Amino acid sequence: MHELSIAMSIVSAAEAGAKANNAVRIKKIYLQIGALSGIELDALDFAWPLATKNTMLETAEKFIEVVPAKAECLECKKEFDIQNPFDPCPHCGSYFKQYIRGKELKIKYIEIE
Numbered sequence: 001m002h003e004l005s006i007a008m009s010i011v012s013a014a015e016a017g018a019k020a021n022n023a024v025r026i027k028k029i030y031l032q033i034g035a036l037s038g039i040e041l042d043a044l045d046f047a048w049p050l051a052t053k054n055t056m057l058e059t060a061e062k063f064i065e066v067v068p069a070k071a072e073c074l075e076c077k078k079e080f081d082i083q084n085p086f087d088p089c090p091h092c093g094s095y096f097k098q099y100i101r102g103k104e105l106k107i108k109y110i111e112i113e
Contacts, residue, residue: 003043006105007051014110015056023112026060030109034102036069036085060110069102 010031018026033039041064052058069082075094082102088095 003040004047004051006039007044007047010105010107011051011055011057014107017107018056018110018112021112023056025113026056026110027113028061028063028111029057029107030063030065032065032067032104032106032108034067034069034104036082036099036102037105039105041066065108067101067104070100071097071102072100073097 010029014026014029033041033044044064048062052060070079071082071089072079073089073092073094074096076089076092078089078091079100080090082097082099086095089097
């Protein structure tokens with residue numbers, strides 16, 4: 001389950017930001033996770049308590065915004081929503097595309113104390 005290592009990386013980054021601002025605790029964390037990021041949200045939720053134990057995030061509320069995926073066709077240059085990385089362009093049928101969004105994993109912001 002790679003979601004545990006992802007959760008631990010999120011904790012590490014959030015704590016570094018909080019400590020740089022002289023925080024004693026992180027109250028809330030807001031994440032953006034792309035629909036095609038490969039992160040299983042249920043597995044992340046399962047791993048979260050393990051990753052946050054004895055950290056500044058142990059009692060923090062976690063909020064996740066799932067970012068829908070969007071791609072640009074490299075053939076016809078049109079943008080389209082995408083559900084599966086293997087979906088063709090709905091305009092011309094090409095499989096050659098560039099992702100515009102939907103693969104991100106970002107800490108949008110944290111609320112500190």
